[in-house]
Amino acid sequence: MPSVTDKAGLSPSDISARIERFNAGREPERLALKYQAMCRSPFSFFRGTAHLFWEDLAARKRALPGSPLVWACGDLHLENFGCFQGNNGLSYFDLNDFDEAALAPAMWEVSRFVTSVYVAAPSLNLARAEANEVTNVFLDAYGTALADGKARWIERATASGMVRALLRRVGSRKRAMLTNSRTIRMSGRRRIRLDGTHALPVTDDQRREVTRRLDRFARSQPDPRFFEILDVARRVAGVGSLGVDRYVVLVRGDGGPDGNAILDVKQELPSCLARFERVRQPAWKSEPDRVVSIQRRMQAIAPAMLDAIKIGRGGYVLRELQPTTDRLSLKDAGDNPHHLRSAAKAMGRVTAWAQLRSSGRQGSATADDLIAFAGASGWRRRLIDYGQSYATTVQRDYKQFVAAQS
Numbered sequence: 357m358p359s360v361t362d363k364a365g366l367s368p369s370d371i372s373a374r375i376e377r378f379n380a381g382r383e384p385e386r387l388a389l390k391y392q393a394m395c396r397s398p399f400s401f402f403r404g405t406a407h408l409f410w411e412d413l414a415a416r417k418r419a420l421p422g423s424p425l426v427w428a429c430g431d432l433h434l435e436n437f438g439c440f441q442g443n444n445g446l447s448y449f450d451l452n453d454f455d456e457a458a459l460a461p462a463m464w465e466v467s468r469f470v471t472s473v474y475v476a477a478p479s480l481n482l483a484r485a486e487a488n489e490v491t492n493v494f495l496d497a498y499g500t501a502l503a504d505g506k507a508r509w510i511e512r513a514t515a516s517g518m519v520r521a522l523l524r525r526v527g528s529r530k531r532a533m534l535t536n537s538r539t540i541r542m543s544g545r546r547r548i549r550l551d552g553t554h555a556l557p558v559t560d561d562q563r564r565e566v567t568r569r570l571d572r573f574a575r576s577q578p579d580p581r582f583f584e585i586l587d588v589a590r591r592v593a594g595v596g597s598l599g600v601d602r603y604v605v606l607v608r609g610d611g612g613p614d615g616n617a618i619l620d621v622k623q624e625l626p627s628c629l630a631r632f633e634r635v636r637q638p639a640w641k642s643e644p645d646r647v648v649s650i651q652r653r654m655q656a657i658a659p660a661m662l663d664a665i666k667i668g669r670g671g672y673v674l675r676e677l678q679p680t681t682d683r684l685s686l687k688d689a690g691d692n693p694h695h696l697r698s699a700a701k702a703m704g705r706v707t708a709w710a711q712l713r714s715s716g717r718q719g720s721a722t723a724d725d726l727i728a729f730a731g732a733s734g735w736r737r738r739l740i741d742y743g744q745s746y747a748t749t750v751q752r753d754y755k756q757f758v759a760a761q762s
Contacts, residue, residue: 371408371753372760378407378628382599385556386590390598395761399434399476401754404595406431406456407628408753409468412746414632419742420463421735424721427650427714428465430456430629431596433472437703439522440678442657447526449510449519449702450655451710455597457650458630459637459719462711462726463735466498467746469707470739473700474747486693491743493697495736497704502730505723507713509656510702517698532614534677539587539606539616546616548589548606555589555604563588566603566621573665573674582617584608591620600625604677618677619661638718644671653717654710 379387394404402409413419429436429451438452470491477487501508512523538554539546548555558566566588574583584607591604601623609617624643640646644664652658661676708726715723729735 371756374408375405375757379599386592387599389592390595391761393595393598395758397479398751398754399479400595401757402472402475402750403433403435406596410629410632412749413464413467420467421738423461423463423735424725424729425459425635425719426462426465426711427654427717427720428458428460428629429454429654430458430627432465432469432707434476437706439526440659441526443660444657447512447523448657449515449523450706454647454651455624456627456629457647458627458633459635460629460633462729463739464633466707467739467742469494470743471746474743475750480696488740490696490700491740494700494704495739497701498708499730501705501708502712502726505712505727507709509709510706515702517695519699519702531617535616535618538618546586546606548587548604550589554592556592558588558590558603566605569665570605582607582609586616597622620675620677622673624671624673636719642671644673647673653714
């Protein structure tokens with residue numbers, strides 16, 4: 357496994373040692389890609405180290421105001437929002453990643469987003485005043501939507517800026533377009549494109565195991581032939597989850613050259629938010645069941661083909677592949693603060709709606725509790741103070757991590 361420990365030797369409390377301990381046991385090739393990605397910028401480092409954020413916050417619980425318990429995606433940040441086609445065929449803008457999902461105080465979830473704004477500000481050429489404005493736009497939208505007490509969703513007709521562009525792109529995209537971009541034809545057969553950026557080759561044992569388990573899952577579905585496997589590869593995507601088992605699977609789909617589909621099969625590990633926030637969690641059947649159950653209750657509509665399956669000893673979430681380009685990216689903001697403010701407003705609303713939509717479920721606060729909290733005073737200022745302070749911590753940790761890699 358690639359080491360992030362400095363050759364000179366570091367104390368167990370060093371940031372690099374903490375990262376190495378957390379990532380122990382991950383696949384070396386993709387773990388190396390994770391560490392490379394984390395070196396690109398403080399924001400990439402922040403994305404890849406949610407465990408540091410939650411561990412540090414758990415040690416400073418009083419830094420944030422008390423707040424009702426909500427279902428949290430567990431990794432809320434500027435790029436954890438995106439567009440996808442729901443299982444009803446329509447396009448939605450919503451929270452995107454639920455690997456770390458758990459029951460937690462509302463302000464814990466929101467504090468990670470606020471911090472992400474200040475961490476990303478230098479990359480976006482935002483002065484402190486502009487970062488404050490983006491944060492306040494998000495918090496205003498979040499508080500207003502929470503106080504309204506009704507879970508809604510972003511309509512394509514009324515969306516604006518980057519969100520509207522994403523919704524239009526997803527709405528016009530056909531399955532065949534994604535399949536064609538991620539596959540090649542070899543000897544008359546379609547194969548996954550092993551480009552080293554999105555996909556890597558699998559071993560024969562991995563191929564057999566994925567095929568065997570997916571065949572078992574297919575037999576429980578209305579159309580088993582849809583899941584007939586044509587090819588399997590290891591998937592490269594995201595930052596935080598790089599190194600866990602993850603496959604991209606080309607299947608027959610509806611048949612014919614334009615009917616093939618690509619599935620994302622991703623291993624799920626325990627939530628690091630749940631590990632450090634000592635709230636009593638429900639007894640889930642498995643980690644994939646946790647992720648799928650929370651995602652279904654927080655999103656307005658679940659993505660196409662979202663399910664929990666078991667492959668080997670581990671648990672995996674299966675979904676139809678969504679292109680990474682359908683995530684809201686900081687690059688989309690460019691040098692246009694208006695676009696970023698518009699997106700922040702949408703993000704604040706979506707976050708509040710997700711909390712309201714999942715309220716009163718297995719220990720989460722009721723909608724009335726959330727409405728009452730939205731009207732309380734003082735919590736916004738403390739969130740901003742913590743976000744600004746912890747962004748400085750991220751910058752320090754990032755520099756130390758990069759230095760240990762060189």
